[in-house]
Amino acid sequence: MNKLFSPFRLKGLELKNRVVMSPMCQYSVTKEDGTPNDWHFQHYVSRAVGGAGLILLEMTDVDPDGRITNGDLGIWSDEHVETYAKLVEAVHQHGAKIGIQIAHAGRKAEDAEEPVAPSAIPFGENFKTPRALETEEVIEMVEKFRLGIRRAVQAGFDVIELHGAHGYLIHQFLSPFTNHRTDEYGEDRTKFGKEIIAAAKEEMPEDMPLFMRISAVEYAEGGYGIEESLAFAKVFKEAGVDLFDVSTGGEAALPREKRPYTYDGYQVPYARRIKHEVDVPVAAVGRLSDPILAHATVANGDADLICIGRGFLNNPYWALHAARQLKQEIDVPKQYHLAFLK
Secondary structure, X not given: OOHHHOOEEEOOEEEOOOEXXXXXXXXXXOOOXXXXXXXXXXXXXXXXXXXXXXXXXXXXXXXXXXXXXXXXXEOOOHHHHHHHHHHHHHHHOOOOEEEEXXXXXXXXXXXXXXXXXXXXXXXXXXXXXXXXXXXHHHHHHHHHHHHHHHHHHHHOOOEEEEEEOOOOHXXXXXXXXXXXXXXXXXXXXXXXXXXXXXHHHHHOOOOOOEEEEEEOOOOOOOOOOHHHHHHHHHHHHHHOOOEEEEEOOOOOOOOHHHOOOOOOOOOHHHHHHHHHHHOOOEEEEOOOOOHHHHHHHHHOOOOXXXXXXXXXXXXXXHHHHHHHHOOOOOOXXXXXXXXXXX
């Protein structure tokens, strides 16, 4: 059996294969109200037609000033629920499941008049200096995440993913590079994440899995490494995370000469360590668009799911073509049978 196209089950989630469309910001909201439009419907539904087992909606923010740009999706209003519900239904019609990545950009909110963060440290010289959140505001921020997750559940999403990577707000609280607080959210840098996880679990059905994207290592001087991420992954698993979506970096605007060298599968070793040392399901991400490499990553036990990003941007039918290359049977829409005849 080809593991990449074998079913996957986690709690009440049943996927027809291990292929996940990775969350990728589209910066395409037209009314700046955070609501998906025709572009988002075509973008996501076409990947469902194209054979993905799970589609993860792009970073969707719990506050208008928590967006990277004003072109990002939002889930800060009850008025958002109806449109997301229609998108979920459309994806389901083509046999895929759909999750949503819930987030806040923190100091990386480019269009916010005054970004907020754990500490008043700008992301880079071309970014605004954020205002450090007061302790009471951190508690309020947890509630914003709670309400966003509640709306996502109401809309019918199959999975909730918390964005705790790439230098966004949850990651900012985790990192010694960006969290210089002296209150309880600085003394325990996992506290903010744990409270959001607890809020999520209170809002989600028991059989609904909670994913969390994390950066397994940071690349800036003063950041954390794999040993630290193994430790906080254990904490977050105990708090209620069911699967980690393992990426790296994003904590600093690094000059080109300090950026990590990337190659096909370069982040898989981090996913492997977290999977086996934390004893938790993981998704691997990062230059895995070669179907043979994607299959090997699952078959070798390095990851349970494969997140494909640029591969799906390049080809909405990546999963169908990967299955054909790997000589696997897969449901092809009857309208496309002629193109997939052996």
